[in-house]
Amino acid sequence: MSTRTDKKQQTRQNLIDAALGLLNQQRSFGSLSLREVAREAGLAPNAFYRHFDDMEDLGLALVDVAGQSLRTVMREARQKLVTSQSVLDVSVNALFDHIAREPQLFHMLLREQGTGSESWRRAIRTEIRYFTNELAEDLERLGQAKERPIADAYTTADAIVAITFGGAGNALSMSADSRSELAARLVLQLRMIMLGSERMAEARD
Amino acid sequence: MSTRTDKKQQTRQNLIDAALGLLNQQRSFGSLSLREVAREAGLAPNAFYRHFDDMEDLGLALVDVAGQSLRTVMREARQKLVTSQSVLDVSVNALFDHIAREPQLFHMLLREQGTGSESWRRAIRTEIRYFTNELAEDLERLGQAKERPIADAYTTADAIVAITFGGAGNALSMSADSRSELAARLVLQLRMIMLGSERMAEARD
DNA sequence: CATTTCAGTGTACGCGTGTACACCAATGTG
DNA sequence: CACATTGGTGTACACGCGTACACTGAAATG
Numbered sequence: 001m002s003t004r005t006d007k008k009q010q011t012r013q014n015l016i017d018a019a020l021g022l023l024n025q026q027r028s029f030g031s032l033s034l035r036e037v038a039r040e041a042g043l044a045p046n047a048f049y050r051h052f053d054d055m056e057d058l059g060l061a062l063v064d065v066a067g068q069s070l071r072t073v074m075r076e077a078r079q080k081l082v083t084s085q086s087v088l089d090v091s092v093n094a095l096f097d098h099i100a101r102e103p104q105l106f107h108m109l110l111r112e113q114g115t116g117s118e119s120w121r122r123a124i125r126t127e128i129r130y131f132t133n134e135l136a137e138d139l140e141r142l143g144q145a146k147e148r149p150i151a152d153a154y155t156t157a158d159a160i161v162a163i164t165f166g167g168a169g170n171a172l173s174m175s176a177d178s179r180s181e182l183a184a185r186l187v188l189q190l191r192m193i194m195l196g197s198e199r200m201a202e203a204r205d
Numbered sequence: 206m207s208t209r210t211d212k213k214q215q216t217r218q219n220l221i222d223a224a225l226g227l228l229n230q231q232r233s234f235g236s237l238s239l240r241e242v243a244r245e246a247g248l249a250p251n252a253f254y255r256h257f258d259d260m261e262d263l264g265l266a267l268v269d270v271a272g273q274s275l276r277t278v279m280r281e282a283r284q285k286l287v288t289s290q291s292v293l294d295v296s297v298n299a300l301f302d303h304i305a306r307e308p309q310l311f312h313m314l315l316r317e318q319g320t321g322s323e324s325w326r327r328a329i330r331t332e333i334r335y336f337t338n339e340l341a342e343d344l345e346r347l348g349q350a351k352e353r354p355i356a357d358a359y360t361t362a363d364a365i366v367a368i369t370f371g372g373a374g375n376a377l378s379m380s381a382d383s384r385s386e387l388a389a390r391l392v393l394q395l396r397m398i399m400l401g402s403e404r405m406a407e408a409r410d
Numbered sequence: 411c412a413t414t415t416c417a418g419t420g421t422a423c424g425c426g427t428g429t430a431c432a433c434c435a436a437t438g439t440g
Numbered sequence: 441c442a443c444a445t446t447g448g449t450g451t452a453c454a455c456g457c458g459t460a461c462a463c464t465g466a467a468a469t470g
Contacts, residue, residue, distance in 0.1 A: 007417080034457080050418070115233040155390050192360075209445095238428085239427080
């Protein structure tokens with residue numbers, strides 16, 4: 001009873017992959033056309049409607065996929081938060097590796113935050129806020145464990161995310177060399193934030 | 206001998222204003238059509254070509270206008286860098302005021318960095334890098350004057366710009382209330398960076 | 411086995427687009 | 441004053457788009 005549903009899932013996935021395949025640093029999701037995506041997926045234009053209401057609907061599905069991918073990065077980073085010494089260094093490099101593996105996904109998340117429909121932008125904002133909240137929690141816990149508390153965990157986490165994701169967005173259109181140079185600078189900047197946050201917490205006592 | 210050239214300049218400006226007028230948080234520059242802009246400017250579509258090669262050409266002109274506006278903000282901020290006590294607070298609020306006055310310009314600069322043609326993105330990157338360089342210079346000078354030097358002025362400036370512009374980009378689609386809340390958080394984050402940078406410089410001795 | 415469901419097709423439509431071409435009328439030039 | 445320059449117009453074209461409609465054939469259902 002599932003040959004039918006399986007096949008449907010498959011072509012749905014084909015549409016998603018087709019859209020992703022058409023994205024690159026020159027081409028934003030907003031510039032893709034329904035016909036174009038259907039063509040790339042080997043479908044007649046009309047068949048698109050069997051799977052999504054319109055391009056916006058597809059877009060939200062893509063953000064969802066990207067969100068899952070982002071959560072994977074985070075989970076890995078959280079593991080390292082416990083074990084490693086040079087947390088920041090390892091985390092940033094982990095993120096950069098991940099980005100290099102799925103550039104289109106992160107193109108959407110990091111570089112198309114500001115464009116598109118209201119719901120598109122809200123969906124992206126939600127994914128990123130989720131990331132920030134989790135990080136804030138980790139920072140707080142970690143700060144107490146090491147007895148070097150930080151000031152205002154959410155604000156600190158937000159700064160870290162802004163720096164990291166902003167940088168990662170730029171990394172998308174860079175050579176491997178410039179990329180690792182950028183990664184090094186990001187680590188420095190994150191260290192500044194952590195240092196500053198700790199110092200602010202000290203001053204508050 | 207200038208009735209002709211004057212008029213031409215005027216309609217060119219009309220085209221620029223028309224494009225700017227069509228931009229808002231839902232509508233990105235990339236989604237504007239040549240005909241649409243010409244229509245808004247009260248021109249026949251063909252007349253567009255008397256002033257710009259194509260939409261990309263217009264886009265670069267717009268980035269140029271935005272860059273000039275950005276440089277104005279910076280000049281004001283630099284004045285305050287010398288006179289005021291709470292530099293960061295005043296600077297961030299100055300930027301936010303400016304943004305509220307010309308939202309379309311900053312929409313392009315802050316939210317459409319990641320989309321569009323190669324030359325479009327390079328033009329935007331150049332404007333922002335200019336800003337970062339000037340800030341780095343100021344930070345270095347200021348740090349020496351106050352005998353509280355900072356570490357790696359360019360890296361510090363880059364972090365400040367990333368935080369500030371990232372935040373400002375988000376501010377564009379916020380209510381006035383959320384906006385000032387955000388501004389307050391940004392000031393905190395910038396203080397973290399400054400504090401951290403100073404501490405890094407101390408540690409290096 | 412007869413019937414219903416439904417993913418996918420082909421045709422067709424009106425629309426907005428970029429831009430080529432021929433033209434006009436006012437300004438600038440010798 | 442005669443002529444050249446040029447900002448702007450109107451017409452026309454082919455194109456890609458979203459999507460409505462009628463359809464088909466295979467899988468699912470009873």
